[in-house]
Amino acid sequence: xxxxxxxxxxxGDCCRRAYFTLSVSQIILVLxxxxxxxxxxxxxxxxxxxxxxxxxxxxxQLPVILxxxxxxxxxxxxxxxxLSYEHYNFLxxxxxxxxxxxxxxxxxxxINQFIRNDEMDQIRSDKAVRGIxxxxxxxxxVITSLKPFRRRFYQVFWAAHVxxxxxxxxxxxxxxxxxxxxxxxxxxIYGYDLAVRMLRYRIKDATLVPIDDTLTMIHIPDCDSxxxxxxxxxxxxxxxSGIFESHPFTITNAPSLSPGQRGIILxxxxxxxxxxxxxNLAKDTSTIEFDVDDDESMIMxxxxxxxxNEKDDVSEVRCGSDHPxxxxxxxxxxxxxxxxxxxxxxxxxxxxxxxxxxTFILGSIEACLRIRQTRKKGPRRVDxxxxxxxxxxxxxxxxxxxxxxxxSLKWGLELNYNLYLSYPATPxxxxxxxxxxxxxxxxxxxxxxxxxxxxxxxxSTSSMAEHEHELGIARPTAEAEAEQEAxxxxxxxxxxxxxxxxxxxxxxxxxxxxxxVRSGGIAFHGECYSL
Numbered sequence: 001x002x003x004x005x006x007x008x009x010x011x012g013d014c015c016r017r018a019y020f021t022l023s024v025s026q027i028i029l030v031l032x033x034x035x036x037x038x039x040x041x042x043x044x045x046x047x048x049x050x051x052x053x054x055x056x057x058x059x060x061q062l063p064v065i066l067x068x069x070x071x072x073x074x075x076x077x078x079x080x081x082x083l084s085y086e087h088y089n090f091l092x093x094x095x096x097x098x099x100x101x102x103x104x105x106x107x108x109x110x111i112n113q114f115i116r117n118d119e120m121d122q123i124r125s126d127k128a129v130r131g132i133x134x135x136x137x138x139x140x141x142v143i144t145s146l147k148p149f150r151r152r153f154y155q156v157f158w159a160a161h162v163x164x165x166x167x168x169x170x171x172x173x174x175x176x177x178x179x180x181x182x183x184x185x186x187x188x189i190y191g192y193d194l195a196v197r198m199l200r201y202r203i204k205d206a207t208l209v210p211i212d213d214t215l216t217m218i219h220i221p222d223c224d225s226x227x228x229x230x231x232x233x234x235x236x237x238x239x240x241s242g243i244f245e246s247h248p249f250t251i252t253n254a255p256s257l258s259p260g261q262r263g264i265i266l267x268x269x270x271x272x273x274x275x276x277x278x279x280n281l282a283k284d285t286s287t288i289e290f291d292v293d294d295d296e297s298m299i300m301x302x303x304x305x306x307x308x309n310e311k312d313d314v315s316e317v318r319c320g321s322d323h324p325x326x327x328x329x330x331x332x333x334x335x336x337x338x339x340x341x342x343x344x345x346x347x348x349x350x351x352x353x354x355x356x357x358x359t360f361i362l363g364s365i366e367a368c369l370r371i372r373q374t375r376k377k378g379p380r381r382v383d384x385x386x387x388x389x390x391x392x393x394x395x396x397x398x399x400x401x402x403x404x405x406x407x408s409l410k411w412g413l414e415l416n417y418n419l420y421l422s423y424p425a426t427p428x429x430x431x432x433x434x435x436x437x438x439x440x441x442x443x444x445x446x447x448x449x450x451x452x453x454x455x456x457x458x459x460s461t462s463s464m465a466e467h468e469h470e471l472g473i474a475r476p477t478a479e480a481e482a483e484q485e486a487x488x489x490x491x492x493x494x495x496x497x498x499x500x501x502x503x504x505x506x507x508x509x510x511x512x513x514x515x516x517v518r519s520g521g522i523a524f525h526g527e528c529y530s531l
Contacts, residue, residue, distance in 0.1 A: 021498050021528075022090060023505070030094045037061070037098050041105065051109030058102035059172075059182040061095060066189040068092035071336065072196035084337040086527075093145070100142050107135050127175060134171035140164045151530070155245065202332045203238075207325040208282030212396040214270045216279045218249070220330065221263035229254045229363035229370070233334035235266065239281060245274050246333060252362040252400075254370045264332075269356045269393070282326045339364065339493070341523050344371045344378040347488025350455040352385045352448065352504050354496025358397065360527050361386065364493050365404050365415065372411040379491075381414040383455045385446060387500065389422055391429045394441075398432035405436045420446050448500070449507040456519045457488050489520035495527040 022030065041047075041054040069092045071085045110131075114122045122128060143149070144160040169186070172179040202223070209217040218235070227233070229251055236246040249266040256262035268275050343349060349368055353361040361384060371378035388394060401417060408415035417439040419431075424443035431441050494504035508524055516522050 021502070026090055029091065033091070033095065034098050034101075037102065041102060047105070047109050048113065051106050051113070054102045054109070055106035055176075056178070058099050058106060059179050061099045061102065062182050063185045063189060065092060065095045065099060066186045068095055070189070070193045071333075072193045072200075086337055096141070096145070100138055103135060103138055107131060130171055130175040134168055134175055137164045137168040137171060141168070197333055200333060204330055204332055205327060206237075206330045207327055208278065209325045210279055210282040211267075212392060214279075214392060215396045216268040216270070216275070216282050218266040218268060218278075218330075219263060219325075220266070220332070223264045223332070224255055224262065227251055227255070227264065227335040228338050229366040230360055231335035231338035231363075233264070233266075233332045233336070236331040236333070237278060237281075238329040238331065240277070242274065242277060242281075246331070247274060248336075250359040250363055251335065252359050252366065254363075254366040267359050267397075271356070281328070284326065337527075339367060339525055341491060341525055343368050343491055344375055345489060346491040346523065347380055347520065348455055348457050348490040349379045349382045350385070350452060350490060350492045351382065352387075352451070352492070352494045352496075352500060354387045354500040355389070356529055357494075357496025357500070357527070358386050358388070358393075360495035361493070362397075362400065362404070365408075368413060369404070369407050369411055372413050379413065380488075381416070381455075382408070383416050383418065383451075385418045385420070385448075385451055387420045387422055387445060387496070391421065391425065394419055395432050398434050402434040402436070416440075418442070418446070418451070420444065448503045449510060452492065452504075452507045452511070453515075455490060456515065457490055489523070491523045491525070493525050493527075496529055498528050498530050501526040501528050 037057060041057045045051075045053045047054070068088055073084075110128075111123060114120065114128075141161060141164045144153075144157050144164070150157045169183050173183055204220050204223055206218055206220045209219065211217050232248045232250045234246040235249050236243065249268060251264055252267060253262065253265040268278055270276050270279050343364075349364070351361045351364050365382060365384070368379045368382055386394075405415050405417075407413075415436075417435065419439065420442045421428075422445055428441070428443050431439050492504060492508060494501045505524065505526065508522055511522070
């Protein structure tokens, strides 16, 4: 069995690297869209004589692609559910690839016809040259959008995306006048997105606090409403070159119910040039002006008070609340996304995070605590599974984890931490002293399916059968099983790399119907932290 699991993991990794990361429902949507488009320009068309139809189909897809690229909420009727952009962004990518296919068929068939009929002068005509230029710009969009390039050079990808698309629109508008009625709606859609996002922009004062050498806390005090934990905002720091970039960060805390301000708490893990610049800016206190006005002084005092109240045990943190913090101005765009389930409907919550996915998990824990605090009911147990490379990140966030555990005791919530090191040191380091004694630290990657069965509100049928076999008793009758009370339901939340989210989905799918029914039902929410 371990050998089978190893091969399963290897195949899954290969599939993820080869873009096979879509779920079954997403694959059905993508195939349906591609088949519909291909049928539109193939059925009843003499492509060898006139391949204009694929070109017109390509033009008709432009507004669809722009609509699927919006970060602002889609202008849907009120009776339809509102989805955040990350839930349909995969359709934007595949619609773009279908557009590229349509344009390739359109141009390739015309060039083939010109060569076959010995009409080389037609290829050198202004109309054909403009079309070839437009196709070259489209190729540039496709190449720079490939996942390896996009992940490694995201800023180049973003700039190329904008410039190539503008050039593509200009080229096709000169290539054929029939394109302009399709370009104008695209401009209107993009203008709508910019206008809505500008209305959502907020300029706030924030304090950057380096937690350790790899983690920065961003505290925005004057922001106490209009958002929920697990939502994310795009953050732009108005300092140096950071003004030209914005990056998404998950809100890890819930709004305060007391009159005092708690603000928004974000964590930035050093993983690239931009986050490293933010961390260096937070550590640089040489240029901090201590002659500040009343508002700035109040913000600094609020941040210090927050750090003292919520992170009492910071003796193991290298900077933490002892650092004065670096005050900067930021622009917030959002919030977007967040949990789409009511946590109060479930008795147990299983949170699985990988690496930076812990930020979403922290927000989920805060959401459960808020439900227990306001409704006096809700989840009774939260099992947290965090897979991280080394112990340093755990040490950096241990005060926050300890603070949440203290709150869970106050509101009657059983909170269990299961920490896993994918690259453990030798010898295995100890658990930070501020964490609860029930915290478990393991030097290996977990088996998600096993953790899921352990977290089910009632024992799984397989474990019951083993227990009965050991005791030598007969299996209960169907009537006796039906009389057993079902569990209160379990909510499973997975966040982090694509691999850990996909493994969690598969673990849920592999549960038997009897296990799902006896547990009271299973709900799932996944967040992939990938470009």
